[in-house]
Amino acid sequence: MTISDLVYYIRSRPVNGFVCCTRGFSIAMLYPTKETYTVEDQYKVLCVMIFRGYNANQRDIQQEHYVFTLSSQQKEWRKIEITQDITYITVHEGICMDGAIYYGDGRSGIDIFDVRSEKLELIQIPEGSDIAHFSALINYNGKLGGVEYDCLILWILEDAKKHKWSEMACPLAFEWSDLLGDRVTSNGEIHTGELMVVNPGLRSSKPFSVCYYDFNRERIRIRKVEVEGIADDEFRRFHGIGKRTREMLCFPGYVENIKFL
Template sequence: MNAEVHHYQAAMEASPTRDLAHDGNPTRFIPFELTFEILSRLPAKPLIRFQSVSKLWFSIIRSKDFADSFLIRSKTRPRLLFSFQHFDSRQRFIFSAPEHHNNNNDEEEEKSSSTVIARHDMTISDLVYDINTRPVNGLVCCTRKLDSSSSSIAVCNPTTRQILKLPDVTPNGRDMYARLGYDPVEDQYKVLCVMMFDGFDSRRADNIEQEHFVFTLGSQQQEWRKVEIVQGDPYTSFKGGICINGAIYYVVLHKKIARFDVRSEKMEFIKAPEDEEDLEINAFCWTLINHKGRLGGINYRYFYHMRAWIQEEEESWNNMTGVVTSEWGDLLREISLYSTGEIHTGEVLLVPYRLESSKPFSVFYYDMIRESFRSGQVLGIADYEFRRRFHGFGKRNRGMRCFPGHIENIMFF
């Protein structure tokens, strides 16, 4: 454990502790290890408050050993992360809620539903950052294009309500993409920033001027480092992004997937899977997913017929196909949904594009193996008290972002 924790541990062992509620009354000594264990089992919200109880508790809660222990437990309690923007006040609200469990194992599963309560974790009010990809160990990468010559990138921790603003980048008129990655070997978080002329602009330019930069969180050199990508030609499209087992994946060139190794900072490109019927799948229509620790992709252009590919080896893919019943299919076409991945049960998450104040907010889950469908209601986001009384949202619809696999992380920047 860190030196500060050892210092206060030694002080605690040298003299008895004092009762915090009745100062002056000696209490029985509580071993440091027991205090550490008790605190590690508490929810994140009271832990943030308990930093002010004593110097010892502050040192424990702020220590890396404690944050690592807490993170291990948090991974057993995955949550959904919700984000939407209030345009008038230039604020972005971040909520989280437990992922819906599926306790039904009978033939009536398609009719099942459940309810969870969302919690307002934080509000980003200084700048309206965009959140385009799922969290990495509870940390969220946010981007904001200030103007044609400057863009801002930040890493946000909704649990501690902290925002770490990284040094500004200069795209010089180019499009800018940023993705957060985690290297479990070196225990490091890095942000990959790609700048290039994208889409229509790339077809008009002889040189797309593509550059790759990396920023390491917590390093002494607080600056962007340029990395050279030697494999393959420069690409002119960028879609999605997910971090799995120390690598950042995103879709490029419609039929390829880029794999950026966070530790070595090397890039390689993976060919999209081929299908006997369609000959070759357009990877740009995919949603990249984490399927039990393996890279996968979902194609859901037609909700009656959903397809998924799971990577077995470097360019070997396993194909899964599921057929949604006509009853659910008709409903989904009316709602207009999108997917950002799978939840802990292995079911595909489907989320409405819009948040409407006059209707209950629900998400949907599809099990491609069992071809079963269910819905889950989320309370606390579209409710009158939060939207109308406290923030004056009115009835205006809002764009909703929702990502699975979010976990609480009390790591402080």
Template sequence: MKREDEDEKETKPSELLDSLPIELKMDILTRLPAKSLMKFRYVSKMWSSFIRSQELINSFSSKSSTQTRFILALSNDGNFSEPEGNLSFYFSFSDDAEESSCLVPNLEMAMPVISNHISGSCTSVHGILAVIHSFQLILCNPSTEQVIKLTPGYAGFVGYDPINDQHKVLSLLNQFSDDPVEHKVLTLGVGGGWRRIQGLNQFYTAVSMGVCINGFVFYGAYSPTPPSNPGIVCFDVRFERLSYIKAPEILVHYGNASIFIEYKGKLASIVRDPFGYFNEFDLWILEDVERHNWSKQTCVFPFSVWDSLGVMKMCIPGTNKADEIIMAPKSLSHKVQPFYIFYYNVETRNIRRVRLLGIGDNEEFRTCYELNYRSNVNIATHHFESIAFLQGSSYHMRESKTLLVFFYIQQTSYFCYSMTFCLYCMCFVLFIS
């Protein structure tokens, strides 16, 4: 009886965190990987409630946003004969290794795609991936394992309001008809569905992908009909207002091949001939939003840089932490060989290459999933782990169950012991520091 009473008095692993002060719990949990926190939700209802609290979500994002990485999406895109075999693989790579010659991938998730050979895009907006594939907008968070598909016809641009901590989707309707463009906005996580907002006092057609910078979404446009009055549409995510910024015609000359990125906190455009040899590009930077002033400089590098690639079609998804411009092949090479990305420093005019291990040089991986020269490559820059949940069923959305792939499998007993040991160690370190 005495032994049974002692056993009952022993602290259960799930009660350890519950007994700690809230500040200490917050400090402990924000030091853990996001996917570990997702597993901890199943310890108890109290743990689940705390992990899903807005206070912890915000605190976790504040820390993880300083440790950005980039996401590489690799798709077999219709190479498989069976539809269920068509997948997009999402790998993350460190953004801190400025002098590294190679980077090790972390497989975040794999997601089914439609097999029609239509390449898409992938961007990261404050921890949420916005994927466009087959003209459909898909929002996903690899950390929470959520994938949400917006109903076709409601695709558009994704932005983030840092003041109110909200993700919003801007949708454009009727832009290819004679009627005025209709703008609708969807705020994620609050319900209410789509709502109309005041549009511009002019007709226009969006011709490029969007980029979100400091609470504003920018995308290229023609108004009223090409090639008249080219410019940039600016969407204020917080106040849901639209404005038109004048821009040189060359910035949107190549239509959906136009490139807009964030460069040192400003909107920038990479202008190059998408059909010619790639050994230079013009970097246009929006220096003054109010006065519509742009600066331009030409960046040149030797053709020999691409000798080892096996492909010549390149994408420019953005920059890294050091403001180096990232360049990468748009597809895998015909033969099994190393896959490289390139970093260009505008100020020093130096270019360096970094090998991504396991992407193009793993014959078993390529053969198993039928990855070849038609396999599309998309890169999302400035991504970080987020435990924010994409909630709401009234958004005209469909939630898709994803096929999640991990490099290791944790057994239940191992998970419990690791969790308890981790918490004890972290508590000890925090108390003595």
């Protein structure tokens, strides 16, 4: 799939096939399918604008929230007022679950944006954890999970109103760098519940690999998959990959519609 001749950065994981991309101050919503389907669901895009002062400290940081409704006849952004005292350092990660968007604020909280009511709530993260800044947010058996994949600790949100979390430690006998190199990232889980971990750097001398970590088994299970051709110069040139960057943006959970002919 070719997005366009312009370079767009994929900002979010696919939601029912929709992919949100950005380029500078422009935002594009893609629905990469050859078929057209009539749906009754209402889709919205949340945009958080962060403004920093010259000193770049917390007192100088302000933010504004805008919502765009895809099915609306009015093709314009609506500014929504947030009554809670919420201050971001950055907007990290993001996952849509049961009509709500969860994302980290780069400080000490996970923000929840209710798509229907357009209300925003803040959940305090466990003391000592870093899931609001450096983690992967996943859907763990219907609950929000935050994975610190440098030490592989899974935090599970048990009660949002009480800010109650449970912890699952998943020790490894090795570092992720032993499997993937010196830099690893994760953008969540696949349909089997496994966490996807990758090294986004493209190197022509090495195959592009993906590791999957299984949380749901009694015994720790990790599998490594090598994707043939992606690190090949001819493949990248033919598909327009790596024109301006040598990094792969990997997003799990996208499944194309399969119909019997």
